[in-house]
Amino acid sequence: MKVLKTFRGGVHPQDSKSYTRDKAIVEMPVPKKVVIPVSQHIGAPGIPVVKVGDDVKKGQLIAYNDTFITSSVHASTSGKVVDIGVYPSSYKNESLAIVIESDGLDEWAPGLPLHRDWESLDIKEIHQIVRDSGIVGLGGANFPSHIKISYGPEKKIDTFILNGAECEPYLNGDYRIMVEHTERLAAGVKIAMKSLNVKRGIVGIEDNKPEAVKAMTEALKGTDVQVVAVPTKYPQGAERMLIKVLAEREIPAGKRHSDIGVVGMNVCTIHSVANAVISGIPLIERVVTVAGDAVAEPMNVMVRIGTSFKDVIEFCGGLTKTPDKIINGGPMMGYAQGSMEVPVVKGVAGILAMTKEALCDGEEEACIRCGRCVEACPIGLIPSMLSILGERGRYEEAKEKFGILNCIECGSCSYVCPAKRNIVQYIRYLKNLNWEHSPHHK
């Protein structure tokens, strides 16, 4: 077997996956009320196509936009629209949202679910289904999937990568999909490859998930898809890192993966694509890993979009300790939430409730130039310098001399810093200053 070249840097945080690794996905009952934001994705927000007082069914389109870079939004259960207004959200702090009060029947929209023979569909039909189903990147990027999946011929795509690295600590959603819904996921890989018109497919899974490697290898036997166990190292699942390891190509600075002929998509995303294409089910639910030391019973839950974090945590037995932070996503790249009332949106892969003790956050000290961040940076930046420039607001220097715009904000630098410097925060601040001073702004 070929020896994989790894990427530069990276860190090895405790993976904390054992809390939910072996727990099968549990379907959470539909809550009394769902708050569904019309903006859960990169691009234009959906425009509501229902009014207050309307009855809606599960899977019915409730927000739509005519532009290309957008994503549709569907009702995640049946019931009555009781409000359309601005609500706090786990994505972009707040959004216009459609509130549905469940009727408890959880009735499908007419004709759903259906069964399609995907092999008889043509490429254009697949693109349209993915678009109509409101699928976005579920690994946290929230980028509309119909755009990615239709890059094929015009961008000269030759390789499709299924990203099953799941390198964030605690999170097990992708893993559970790989071992529990292997066949569906494998079909999704084939659908994506057909849609992209590529022959070469690679599934990358971190080698701390041998069962997933085994299951996927079995399911894709006899196809052109190769299943590869990649070394467990954070941020292995970052697009740039995984593509470098699996396709041995680097994405040039300022370009996207599609510019070098590769499209990479996340496990949950492709699973949703398969559900949409084969069963006609739009993206109305997703698997969420609920964990952290403040949660009574950590588990992997299938949650309807729009369910509040609070409802999900209560389903997991509630809180046993007072959490300091409720995190949307993983501990390395997630987002701490200001309220537990925010809804689960498409991009929420995890809900972590963590106490102060588990966060081990110290007081920020002066940089001692130990160089650990330089060693850890997968991109090859000098994070220590960026943090010092951040303190002084010197955004131009950070951009011109230290390449700050290449930063992927993986957090490896802040993780290793013995002075507990919030390097990523400084970097985001400098990036914002650069944006505010750029000619494209306003």
Place this chain on the structure above:
Amino acid sequence: MSTQINAAETLLSVSTAPYIKSEDTVSKIMWKVNLALAPAAIFGVIYFGVPALINIVVSIIAAVAAEYAVQKIRKVRITAFDGSAFLTGLLLAMCISPEMPPYMTAIGSVIAIVIAKHSMGGLGQNIFNPAHIGRAALMVSWPIAMTTWSTIKTPVDAVTSATPLGILKLQGYSELLETFGGRSELYKALFLGMRNGSIGETCTVLLVLGGLFLVWKKIINWQIPVVMIATVGILTWVFGPEGFFTGDPVFHMMAGGLIIGAFFMATDMVTAPITKKGQIVFAIGAGMITSLIRLKGGYPEGVCYSILLMNCVTPLIDLVIKPRIYGTGR
């Protein structure tokens, strides 16, 4: 559940990811370096006696007290007890003669902390290694005290009050061998530390073990000590007293303050380059300057000045030598 927490009453804090951090802290790093130095320092106390102990204690107390005072005056957070000032005091004491009058040691220690460290802005901001600045200040202020060594007996019962490098500089290589009773006796004395010199610099074996501990704990990179010591070895061998390739590299690598300097001073994170490649350049430069001073300079030893001189170049090295950024040519 026994203790249910009411979600509505919970105040949540928000901040930027990542939310988990490695357990290492600046203070833990500093104490580990102190620990790594301890065996060689204890050896110095046993070998040179009470004056060495007094100097070590005075130096450390002066450094910590100076840091505490400066931070009080500057009205900044007190970090005097985080192990960093302790380390500066310990290192300075280990790099001076055991016969040094303690009040001079204390002055050197205060200079190291106040002038070299805090006048630059405190921890992490200084350009020069504080302990070495303290030593250099003492060297120019009291040159005689700084070069007055203990009187010790060598393996052949010769009484000497000079360091091996001093004998080499003033009397030559054959006299040096005679004093120690042969080459292997000389090497043994240097390896085990049975020779004249600064308090903590003599025992090669304990210093190397301490250094390896730091490499193992990933506090220092092996590149700096290995490259610096090798550079000195190669240059002193090539440019020997009897012509090319007649030098004694083994002697030079263990003599003077090279081992302590290469493992504990040149590796000072604050004042050495931040990239491994930069550190190699730094180490080569420090090794070259050390050799140059030893072979051609007026002083018998050049480790302290070589590291201070290379400290000046560190910002430049860091500006020129950077990692290649992903997706770019450079």
